Amino acid sequence: xxxxxxxxxxxxxxxxxxxxxxxxxxxxxxxxxxxxxxxxxxxxxxxxxxxxxxxxxxxxxxxxxxxxxxxxxxxxxxxxxxxxxxxxxxxxxxxxxxxxxxxxxxxxxxxxxxxxxxxxxxxxxxxxxxxxxxxxxxxxxxxxxxxxxxxxxxxxxxxxxxxxxxxxxxxxxxxxxxxxxxxxxxxxxxxxxxxxxxxxxxxxxxxxxxxxxxxxxxxxxxxxxxxxxxxxxxxxxxxxxxxxxxxxxxxxxxxxxxxxxxxxxxxxxxxxxxxxxxxxxxxxxxxxxxxxxxxxxxxxxxxxxxxxxxxxxxxxxxxxxxxxxxxxxxxxxxxxxxxxxxxxxxxxxxxxxxxxxxxxxxxxxxxxxxxxxxxxxxxxxxxxxxxxxxxxxxxxxxxxxxxxxxxxxxxxxxxxxxxxxxxxxxxxxxxxxxxxxxxxxxxxxxxxxxxxxxxxxxxxxxxxxxxxxxxxxxxxxxxxxxxxxxxxxxxxxxxxxxxxxxxxxxxxxxxxxxxxxxxxxxxxxxxxxxxxxxxxxxxxxxxxxxxxxxxxxxxxxxxxxxxxxxx
Numbered sequence: 001x002x003x004x005x006x007x008x009x010x011x012x013x014x015x016x017x018x019x020x021x022x023x024x025x026x027x028x029x030x031x032x033x034x035x036x037x038x039x040x041x042x043x044x045x046x047x048x049x050x051x052x053x054x055x056x057x058x059x060x061x062x063x064x065x066x067x068x069x070x071x072x073x074x075x076x077x078x079x080x081x082x083x084x085x086x087x088x089x090x091x092x093x094x095x096x097x098x099x100x101x102x103x104x105x106x107x108x109x110x111x112x113x114x115x116x117x118x119x120x121x122x123x124x125x126x127x128x129x130x131x132x133x134x135x136x137x138x139x140x141x142x143x144x145x146x147x148x149x150x151x152x153x154x155x156x157x158x159x160x161x162x163x164x165x166x167x168x169x170x171x172x173x174x175x176x177x178x179x180x181x182x183x184x185x186x187x188x189x190x191x192x193x194x195x196x197x198x199x200x201x202x203x204x205x206x207x208x209x210x211x212x213x214x215x216x217x218x219x220x221x222x223x224x225x226x227x228x229x230x231x232x233x234x235x236x237x238x239x240x241x242x243x244x245x246x247x248x249x250x251x252x253x254x255x256x257x258x259x260x261x262x263x264x265x266x267x268x269x270x271x272x273x274x275x276x277x278x279x280x281x282x283x284x285x286x287x288x289x290x291x292x293x294x295x296x297x298x299x300x301x302x303x304x305x306x307x308x309x310x311x312x313x314x315x316x317x318x319x320x321x322x323x324x325x326x327x328x329x330x331x332x333x334x335x336x337x338x339x340x341x342x343x344x345x346x347x348x349x350x351x352x353x354x355x356x357x358x359x360x361x362x363x364x365x366x367x368x369x370x371x372x373x374x375x376x377x378x379x380x381x382x383x384x385x386x387x388x389x390x391x392x393x394x395x396x397x398x399x400x401x402x403x404x405x406x407x408x409x410x411x412x413x414x415x416x417x418x419x420x421x422x423x424x425x426x427x428x429x430x431x432x433x434x435x436x437x438x439x440x441x442x443x444x445x446x447x448x449x450x451x452x453x454x455x456x457x458x459x460x461x462x463x464x465x466x467x468x469x470x471x472x473x474x475x476x477x478x479x480x481x482x483x484x485x486x487x488x489x490x491x492x493x494x495x496x497x498x499x500x501x502x503x504x505x506x507x508x509x510x511x512x513x514x515x516x517x518x519x520x521x522x523x524x525x526x527x528x529x530x531x532x533x534x535x536x537x538x539x540x541x542x543x544x545x546x547x548x549x550x551x552x553x554x555x556x557x558x559x560x561x562x563x564x565x566x567x
Contacts, residue, residue, distance in 0.1 A: 006124040008182035010136040013117035015175030016080060018144035019087075019168035020110030024053055025148030026164055028409050030155045037161070038096055046221045046410060047096050050214060052103035057402040058210050059111025061255040061395050067116045073183040075116055080176045083109030087169040091162050106168075115395050122482075131321055131483040134375060139317035142374050146309045146367060149284065153306050157299050196253035203255060205244040212236040213403065217410050224414070256399055257392040265384030268473045270397055272333050272466055273377025274404045279340050279462035280370040281412050286347055286455040287362060301356055308363030315364070316371020325481045329380030330474025336372030337470055339365050340463035344456040373466055380473060383480040 003011075027034070031045035067075045086105030093099035122133045155161045216233025223230065248254040261267055297305070323332060343366045381397040382390060 003182075005182060006121075006126070006129075006132075008178065009117075009121055009124040010133075010140070012076065012175055012178055012182055013113075013121045013136065014140035014144070015171050015178065016076065016113040016117055017110055017141060018147075019171045020052075020056060020083065020106055021141060021144040022148040022151065023106065023164060023168055024049065024056075024405070025145045026152040026155065027052075027148075029149060029152030030161055033155060033159065033161055034096075038094070038099075045096075047218060048090075048099045048103045050217055050406060050410070051100050052107040053402060053406040054210050054214050055104045055107030056111040056114075057107075057399055057406065058206065059108050060114055060399050060402065061206075063112045063114060063116040064119075064391060064395070066112060071184075072116065072120070073179055076113060076179045076183055077176055079109040079112040079116075080172050080179070081109075082106075082112075084169055084172050084176075087165045087172065091165045091169070109172075114398060115391070118394060118398075119391050127484050129483060131325055131481075134324055134379060134482060135317050135321040137378070138320050138371055138375055139313060142371055143310070143313040143317070146313055150306050150309055154303070157302070199248070199251050199253055199255045201247045202244065202251055205240055205247055206255060209237060209240040209244050210403075212240055213406065217407065220414065221410060254392075255395075257389070257396050260385055260389050260393040261381065261396050261400075263385060265473060265476045265479055266381040266393060266397070268469050268476070269329060269377045269380030269384055270400060271377075272329075272373055272380070272469050272473065273397075273401055274408075275462050275466050275469065276336065276340075276370050276373030276377060277401075277405060278408055278412070279373075279459045279466065280366070281409055282455045282459035282462065283340065283344060283366045283370075285412065286344070286459060287359065287366070297356060305356055305359045305363060308360040309367050312364040312367025312369075313371060315368040316375070319368075320372060320375035324375060324379060325483055328474065328478030329376035329384075330470050330472075330476070330478070332372045333376035333380075333466060333470030333473060336369045336376065337463045337467035339369030339372070340466065341460050343369065344460040344463065347456040348460065369463075373470075376470060376473070379482070380479065383482070384476075387480060 027049045031049065034048070035045040063075065063079075066078075070078075082105045086102040086107075086109065089102030089105065090099050091102075093102060118137070121136060122130060125133050151164060151167075155164065212233050216230055216237055219227050219229040219233060244256065245258050248256050248258050261270060320332060343362050347362065378397065378401070382394045385393055
């Protein structure tokens with residue numbers, strides 16, 4: 001069975017990026033098990049998770065650059081090999097230090113492929129089917145992150161964690177194998193006559209900024225807000241983020257193009273994606289806390305409840321694909337925000353036992369709601385400006401999103417721990433149990449429920465903020481569409497017209513040996529024109545920025561001329 005190239009590219013994108021996203025969310029939810037496994041107090045359990053995410057964020061801008069230099073297949077295979085080596089090191093590690101080394105390699109591999117594969121994925125689809133790329137982006141990428149939550153639940157239930165890296169390793173090896181079928185064995189593009197200078201200043205500030213973020217979060221996990229190192233790290237992070245922002249605004253060839261996201265639509269879209277991510281984390285913490293307080297469910301029932309996450313992903317992926325071009329990112333964000341608010345309002349006032357079906361429906365609805373906000377945020381930011389600058393704008397959006405995905409879970413977990421301790425103190429006053437042996441258990445159940453109610457309230461407020469931001473985005477307009485069906489129809493009519501002219505011309509000419517080249521509607525082009533068309537295709541394969549400047553009609557004309565040569 002022959003697989004169309006755009007589905008092959010989609011498969012490669014999911015196999016390249018999905019395992020990294022899956023491990024990030026899975027490891028974040030099993031930190032206590034990792035700490036007990038290594039029994040090392042000098043490193044906190046967040047260390048391998050955090051440095052993996054930060055190396056991922058740092059390498060995002062270099063994927064398009066590396067593809068431009070050495071080609072798509074070489075970049076893909078190199079990145080996947082780094083990920084495989086990192087997974088092997090993590091599997092055999094017996095300390096946080098060696099596991100951290102493996103996580104760095106995994107982050108580098110995922111970061112290099114992210115912004116090489118996403119543009120290839122979107123542009124590989126025919127222009128009239130390009131909205132199907134959203135099905136892969138939501139179902140594949142967002143789905144991989146949610147799959148990590150499910151796998152983390154399994155690890156917490158059964159205690160074994162190394163099989164996570166075996167799974168990621170197998171998926172990566174499959175990606176390497178399929179790359180030889182779906183990616184071309186291209187070569188590096190010849191050096192330009194006047195290339196723009198590399199952004200050394202931006203690279204330096206970006207490295208220092210990510211270093212300060214890592215330093216701050218590690219000390220925050222280990223010592224809390226009272227540590228002087230935490231506040232030094234916060235000040236340093238803000239300072240170098242400001243310096244990075246100023247440097248990139250004035251750079252001719254910036255690594256992170258902040259200037260492309262200061263307009264209303266991409267700026268609002270980034271905020272929607274970040275706040276939606278916060279809401280997702282708070283909602284999951286709330287539902288997980290309520291599940292812990294329920295003693296009626298066994299491991300099998302809890303596993304079935306978590307399967308609702310996947311149903312929510314499927315719903316979000318399909319509806320986002322069908323609705324994005326019709327209603328725009330603003331309306332999608334509004335729908336997602338309303339769903340998030342309804343789910344959390346329900347759980348704010350939950351007391352006593354709840355049936356399993358209510359948990360399943362809540363997991364489905366919350367995952368689908370956040371999926372709508374992800375589609376609205378990421379695609380609204382990507383398509384919220386001029387199309388020729390789509391790739392550098394997406395690089396900036398992904399860099400900020402991944403940085404926020406490192407900061408938000410850790411900050412929320414620390415807040416969760418503080419809120420839990422406060423509610424534990426309050427519950428110790430309220431809970432009155434005749435038997436002392438049941439006192440501690442009842443105390444923790446009560447505090448879990450109170451904490452879950454608190455987080456449902458905060459998640460509802462995040463949903464309200466997403467609603468307001470989405471309304472403002474709706475007022476800015478729908479923006480660019482992913483698919484262009486009217487344009488495709490015009491192309492089809494134009495093709496039929498050309499074929500009709502060719503038939504009529506061929507019927508009216510004399511025998512071929514008596515006809516000059518000028519009589520044919522598609523004459524053979526000269527060497528110079530052929531080289532120009534070939535150069536245009538080389539630029540499209542290796543330089544995303546130049547490819548975006550080439551219009552679809554120009555691309556088709558060049559393709560037609562090259563096909564005519566072989567006739």
